[in-house]
Amino acid sequence: MDILNVIRVFKQYHEEGRILRVLKDVSLSVGHGEFCALTGVSGSGKTTLMNLIGLLDRPSDGKILINGTDTSVLNANATSEIRSKTIGFVFQSFHLLPHYTALDNVALPLVYAGVGKRQRRRRAERLLFEVGLADRMHHHPGELSGGQCQRVAIARALVGKPSLLLADEPTGNLDSRAAGDVMSMLLRLNSALGLSVIIVTHDLAIAGKCSRRIVMRDGTVCNDESCEYRDMKSL
Amino acid sequence: MSKSEWTVGREVAREVAGNLRLSQGRSLLALIGIVIGTAAVITMLHLGHNAREAALRQFEILGTDQVMMQPVSGNSDKPHVPLNTVVKIPEQNIGIDAVAAVVQYGTSIRFGRSQIQAIILAATDKIYTIGKVHLWQGRLTSDLDAANSFAVIGAGIASEMTASSGRPVRIGDKINVGSRVLTIIGILGDATISPILGIDFNRTIVLPFAAARRLLPSPNISNVAALLSPGADDTQTAKAVTEYFSRHMSGGMMHVRTARQLIENIDRQMGIYAALILGIGAVSLVVGGVGIMNVMLMNVMERRQEIGLRLALGARRGHIRLMFLCEALILAIAGSAGGTFLGYLTGWVFASGSGWRFEPAPLTLPVAVGMALVVGLFFGIYPAVCAARLDPAIALRGE
Ligand SMILES: Nc1ncnc2c1ncn2[C@@H]1O[C@H](COP(=O)(O)OP(=O)(O)OP(=O)(O)O)[C@@H](O)[C@H]1O
Ligand SMILES: [Mg+2]
Numbered sequence: 001m002d003i004l005n006v007i008r009v010f011k012q013y014h015e016e017g018r019i020l021r022v023l024k025d026v027s028l029s030v031g032h033g034e035f036c037a038l039t040g041v042s043g044s045g046k047t048t049l050m051n052l053i054g055l056l057d058r059p060s061d062g063k064i065l066i067n068g069t070d071t072s073v074l075n076a077n078a079t080s081e082i083r084s085k086t087i088g089f090v091f092q093s094f095h096l097l098p099h100y101t102a103l104d105n106v107a108l109p110l111v112y113a114g115v116g117k118r119q120r121r122r123r124a125e126r127l128l129f130e131v132g133l134a135d136r137m138h139h140h141p142g143e144l145s146g147g148q149c150q151r152v153a154i155a156r157a158l159v160g161k162p163s164l165l166l167a168d169e170p171t172g173n174l175d176s177r178a179a180g181d182v183m184s185m186l187l188r189l190n191s192a193l194g195l196s197v198i199i200v201t202h203d204l205a206i207a208g209k210c211s212r213r214i215v216m217r218d219g220t221v222c223n224d225e226s227c228e229y230r231d232m233k234s235l
Numbered sequence: 236m237s238k239s240e241w242t243v244g245r246e247v248a249r250e251v252a253g254n255l256r257l258s259q260g261r262s263l264l265a266l267i268g269i270v271i272g273t274a275a276v277i278t279m280l281h282l283g284h285n286a287r288e289a290a291l292r293q294f295e296i297l298g299t300d301q302v303m304m305q306p307v308s309g310n311s312d313k314p315h316v317p318l319n320t321v322v323k324i325p326e327q328n329i330g331i332d333a334v335a336a337v338v339q340y341g342t343s344i345r346f347g348r349s350q351i352q353a354i355i356l357a358a359t360d361k362i363y364t365i366g367k368v369h370l371w372q373g374r375l376t377s378d379l380d381a382a383n384s385f386a387v388i389g390a391g392i393a394s395e396m397t398a399s400s401g402r403p404v405r406i407g408d409k410i411n412v413g414s415r416v417l418t419i420i421g422i423l424g425d426a427t428i429s430p431i432l433g434i435d436f437n438r439t440i441v442l443p444f445a446a447a448r449r450l451l452p453s454p455n456i457s458n459v460a461a462l463l464s465p466g467a468d469d470t471q472t473a474k475a476v477t478e479y480f481s482r483h484m485s486g487g488m489m490h491v492r493t494a495r496q497l498i499e500n501i502d503r504q505m506g507i508y509a510a511l512i513l514g515i516g517a518v519s520l521v522v523g524g525v526g527i528m529n530v531m532l533m534n535v536m537e538r539r540q541e542i543g544l545r546l547a548l549g550a551r552r553g554h555i556r557l558m559f560l561c562e563a564l565i566l567a568i569a570g571s572a573g574g575t576f577l578g579y580l581t582g583w584v585f586a587s588g589s590g591w592r593f594e595p596a597p598l599t600l601p602v603a604v605g606m607a608l609v610v611g612l613f614f615g616i617y618p619a620v621c622a623a624r625l626d627p628a629i630a631l632r633g634e
Binding site for chain 1: 545546549626
């Protein structure tokens with residue numbers, strides 16, 4: 001069973017009486033442990049598709065299956081639960097809460113999983129350690145570099161032990177070195193935890209490190225290629 | 236709600252409480268409304284309570300069996316109450332044990348070279364029993380003194396005379412009232428003002444009733460003080476007394492004042508007071524609540540991305556609602572706590588300024604807590620619902 005099945009999904013927005021068709025008949029499947037890059041020109045519908053996959057929005061037509069569960073029939077609380085248990089998000093602009101320490105930011109998703117405070121902190125500490133920020137635990141995001149912020153955000157995305165990580169341009173705000181760091185961290189987590197990853201990127205170097213590249217154009221998937229060979233030297 | 240849902244709700248609420256930043260200037264400003272509102276209500280509650288307690292304490296000292304009868308004029312006639320009508324009241328068996336006819340007026344007296352303000356009270360014997368005053372020195376006036384110019388002076392007058400003359404007042408000392416000279420035959424002990432009789436014996440000079448003629452050209456009975464018989468029904472007695480006088484006096488009628496009426500009056504005033512407090516409370520609730528709603532709405536607008544993020548991290552819409560409701564509640568509770576403290580303080584200041592003993596009104600805590608909850612819930616629910624309705628995809632996209 002795949003972690004994700006997108007089946008003939010359409011998404012349209014109504015704007016000033018006009019219908020804006022953003023996704024037109026998108027279908028794709030992602031297996032457990034796959035690492036996919038999602039690329040395409042600006043406005044081709046990548047973020048829209050990621051929002052649908054992340055259950056932050058609903059398709060106008062078509063189905064999205066997470067771990068085989070048809071999410072189109074689920075109510076809002078049930079989709080929240082899937083987000084909490086199965087999906088992790090990483091954003092281009094980090095979306096860390098500025099008044100929380102790195103530790104509290106990482107622990108935040110566990111609040112909604114009903115984990116008690118002490119346990120939350122323990123798990124957050126472990127993840128911060130894993131992303132190499134054990135010494136920045138009690139710093140606020142304002143005191144961290146962009147690359148460090150994104151690593152905190154990755155720790156936050158992983159603290160709930162998801163099986164699908166959705167990263168929308170996670171390196172978009174980083175320089176190439178920090179971007180490389182974040183990318184190699186994601187690859188390491190992917191192989192260590194068997195985590196499925198979908199990463200939206202405009203950076204061909206980043207996309208080149210992914211085992212599968214999905215290209216979107218004008219609301220459709222125009223290219224979807226897997227290469228078993230990964231250029232290890234570029235890592 | 237299942238147990239695990241309850242756990243999540245609890246964690247959400249705890250997380251809010253742990254991370255709330257009340258130090259934000261805006262939140263503090265919003266609190267001013269509810270602080271002042273709560274403080275006003277708590278102060279008023281304390282004032283009302285302590286005023287009532289102070290009034291009732293006098294009854295505790297003097298008992299509730301005093302009765303004051305006051306002639307009120309009918310049309311343009313002057314009411315006239317004959318003395319023998321008054322004297323015969325106890326014989327009527329209408330619930331009155333003792334009566335004292337009183338001629339009362341304020342004047343200034345001369346003692347040596349100093350002028351002293353005093354109340355002249357020419358009264359029949361029983362006035363001392365009815366007024367529950369005790370003698371400190373000398374003897375009391377009696378009806379047997381007839382029109383002799385004997386005087387019993389109150390403790391306050393005595394100490395004022397002592398202060399002005401530089402020596403203690405002695406029995407036999409003379410005081411001048413107009414052209415008349417009175418001889419002091421007794422000095423009263425310190426007395427409590429009776430709320431029913433309304434006589435301050437400390438500032439009073441008591442003469443035999445008949446001596447009034449020496450001071451006033453045509454003395455008229457200005458009041459009749461009386462004591463209820465033990466076990467008498469005060470309402471019925473009052474009615475009987477009025478009825479009795481309507482047959483025996485001319486030019487008006489007799490108004491009868493009993494302890495029960497006074498207490499009923501106090502309670503009626505407290506009722507008006509309570510309505511006032513309710514009004515102030517309602518207005519301040521609205522003012523304070525709107526302040527909180529305003530701040531919460533601004534918070535929601537400012538924190539759209541945070542809301543979107545939390546939804547993405549697995550929060551339910553209910554959790555977002557709960558989060559903002561908790562914040563509103565905490566604001567309201569903080570404001571109400573501050574207001575309660577302030578209200579206690581002003582209540583205490585007022586009470587000690589009025590010479591009352593300060594005693595916290597029993598309703599203050601429930602009222603304060605209730606106000607906080609009502610404000611927080613009522614005015615917090617709308618911003619919370621707005622927050623929970625946000626579309627996470629749009630909230631996360633927008634910068
Ligand atoms: N809520 C919305 N209402 C109306 N139109 C929208 C909405 N969200 C997205 N769109 C439109 O859908 C199209 C696709 O947007 P989307 O954000 O998915 O593109 P993208 O591929 O992520 O682009 P970029 O690479 O610049 O991030 C755009 O034309 C955008 O204007
Ligand atoms: Mg995008």
